[in-house]
Amino acid sequence: MPAAPPTTTPASHNRPTGLARPPADQPVHRKGRPPGATEAFALGSFLARWSSVTVHDLSASESATMTLPTLLAMAQPDDAARWAALGLDYSHPRGASWLRAEIATRYRALDPDNIVCCAGAQEAITCVAGAILDPGDHAIVVLPIYQPSEWAVTSVCAATGIALRHRGRWRLDIDRLAAAIRRETRLVLINFPNSPTGAQIDPDSLAALIALCRHYGLWLANDEVYRMTTLDPTLDPLPIAALYERGISVNSLSKGHGLAGLRTGWIACQDRVLLAKVLLAKSGLSSCVAAPNEVLAHIALRAEAPIVARNRGIAQANLDLLQACLTRHSQIFELTQPNNLAFYAPRTRLAADAADLATRLAGAAGVLVLPWTLWRSPLAELATDRLRIGLGTPAMAPALAALDDYLVRHVTPAEAHPW
Numbered sequence: 001m002p003a004a005p006p007t008t009t010p011a012s013h014n015r016p017t018g019l020a021r022p023p024a025d026q027p028v029h030r031k032g033r034p035p036g037a038t039e040a041f042a043l044g045s046f047l048a049r050w051s052s053v054t055v056h057d058l059s060a061s062e063s064a065t066m067t068l069p070t071l072l073a074m075a076q077p078d079d080a081a082r083w084a085a086l087g088l089d090y091s092h093p094r095g096a097s098w099l100r101a102e103i104a105t106r107y108r109a110l111d112p113d114n115i116v117c118c119a120g121a122q123e124a125i126t127c128v129a130g131a132i133l134d135p136g137d138h139a140i141v142v143l144p145i146y147q148p149s150e151w152a153v154t155s156v157c158a159a160t161g162i163a164l165r166h167r168g169r170w171r172l173d174i175d176r177l178a179a180a181i182r183r184e185t186r187l188v189l190i191n192f193p194n195s196p197t198g199a200q201i202d203p204d205s206l207a208a209l210i211a212l213c214r215h216y217g218l219w220l221a222n223d224e225v226y227r228m229t230t231l232d233p234t235l236d237p238l239p240i241a242a243l244y245e246r247g248i249s250v251n252s253l254s255k256g257h258g259l260a261g262l263r264t265g266w267i268a269c270q271d272r273v274l275l276a277k278v279l280l281a282k283s284g285l286s287s288c289v290a291a292p293n294e295v296l297a298h299i300a301l302r303a304e305a306p307i308v309a310r311n312r313g314i315a316q317a318n319l320d321l322l323q324a325c326l327t328r329h330s331q332i333f334e335l336t337q338p339n340n341l342a343f344y345a346p347r348t349r350l351a352a353d354a355a356d357l358a359t360r361l362a363g364a365a366g367v368l369v370l371p372w373t374l375w376r377s378p379l380a381e382l383a384t385d386r387l388r389i390g391l392g393t394p395a396m397a398p399a400l401a402a403l404d405d406y407l408v409r410h411v412t413p414a415e416a417h418p419w
């Protein structure tokens, strides 16, 4: 067994006092049965239904992957030696020190003890929720968000959803978020860069959000898995763990690195007492990252620049092809501002919601794309008129040929919404 994690309890969670209850128009999910018990994982069910019968997969948000020999060929001599001598014992519960040291260089002023490695970003978010939240607590979830992340919160405690504003190019409404804070609120969970909107948080909103969380002593966890694929990385803020003493950055190698199969993610946080609780939550899940994956993750992180540059190049070329294709069908699609190289999100002009079009494309054209209906949440109303089309595939051209052919033959402008 891996060494047992320390069982330290945080001294205080700075419980805010005297806060108003949320206004009646903000839906609050009460703790009870996890939504998963009554509601399917919509994205997972859609993929299970269609992925085996479609030929062209544009559903993924992860970058083009690589083979094991290609990754191993990038190993520096010490990693090559680690790989050759690898034992298959349990690894360290926090992650190997050399892996955490490499990860820590991505966060200003953090060191390896500020990092806990996990089996992907999803386990990391589950551990964060488990470490912070108790059944009587309340959390705020900014939507849309990956459904399992929402469940990580709502399966433990009550939650209020704050949807990004449609007409504000997916800006976060800080006033609405502030109004949702209650005496029991412990955590604000965000996902910037966001899926499926691609939106990045603007510097003013981020500063205001941090100030708000600091004022009320709230933890602020950001799922940052789409950082490597933002359109213009020079505009990105620093990771939340570098900016706020109660900021928690979650990331993984799944998206921009194209290494989802390594199941290697992490949590970065300035607060080591919180990380001790995270470790306790993780001991009931994976316990430790698989030993071979730690070495492979280390190789990939040290070779991050060429890996990410190659993946961004593929995605940019795919985005150009996709936009050219959709421009030919402007009676069906309204092109939107691209925000992230992991996926593109055109709005459909059809009267039926995007689920109808996505189902037709999967069933009749063999093209798998994701309708935004898959991000539905009981916590807030979200837009349903867009598709999320992944940009990581090395086979975009044949997929677009099939898409183009179907649209020409089977989708008529008469189906368009009479705007």
Ligand SMILES: Cc1ncc(COP(=O)(O)O)c(C=O)c1O
Pocket: 061, 119, 120, 121, 122, 123, 146, 191, 195, 223, 225, 251, 252, 253, 254, 260, 264, 265
């Ligand atoms: C926003 C977001 N967070 C987390 C995950 C899960 O990441 P991982 O594969 O690293 O667990 C996904 C996967 O699609 C995602 O879209």
